[in-house]
Amino acid sequence: MNRKALIITLLALSALVSSCKENTGTSVDTASSSQIIPLEIGNQWIYKNVYYDSLGAITFDALDTVTIIKDTTISGEKWFRLQGSVGYSFDVIHRADGYYYYGDGGAILQYKYPANLNERYQTYVATPTDTMVVASFNSVTTVQAGTYTCYQYNRFVPSRPTVRQTTWIEAGKGIIKEEAYGGTTTVFLSSRAELVGRNLK
Numbered sequence: 001m002n003r004k005a006l007i008i009t010l011l012a013l014s015a016l017v018s019s020c021k022e023n024t025g026t027s028v029d030t031a032s033s034s035q036i037i038p039l040e041i042g043n044q045w046i047y048k049n050v051y052y053d054s055l056g057a058i059t060f061d062a063l064d065t066v067t068i069i070k071d072t073t074i075s076g077e078k079w080f081r082l083q084g085s086v087g088y089s090f091d092v093i094h095r096a097d098g099y100y101y102y103g104d105g106g107a108i109l110q111y112k113y114p115a116n117l118n119e120r121y122q123t124y125v126a127t128p129t130d131t132m133v134v135a136s137f138n139s140v141t142t143v144q145a146g147t148y149t150c151y152q153y154n155r156f157v158p159s160r161p162t163v164r165q166t167t168w169i170e171a172g173k174g175i176i177k178e179e180a181y182g183g184t185t186t187v188f189l190s191s192r193a194e195l196v197g198r199n200l201k
Contacts, residue, residue, distance in 0.1 A: 052189055066085075072091060117137065126157050145195040162181070
């Protein structure tokens, strides 16, 4: 799985797993934080990434420390550089309508925030026609770092129906968990990233 999507995308989406429960509540979120992922130099998140084969066996696992290392100016806007310890980096920004990363062709909306429940919009992680759905404002998920109430984003790839991804984000704190699913004829869990620690300024 593309590590960029694990972080911003930090890439592809499913229903809630057994460790989560959901109460969708109101259809419009009131935005408890100004940024869904806090962008400040020095902010750091540590994830355990686990990859699986089609039978559910672990093929690889590793820790990835993601750090905001600097800011930069792109077309007059202040962007922030995210760098992973496994050897990747990219630029991100938070605008009035949500969290963007700088990809092919410019700024791409990754996580709309604030948003309407069940809102759908186009993004670009695997393909230019990826569809993101805001599935919940208060999905409760438990990982090694603790239990969190999250926005839940589901991403689908219309041209590749077996590819999808779910991302859980605690507003104002960052990505908590991400699960990607793939396969050719049958769908299986291909990777999972879970928060094990963070250091926010």
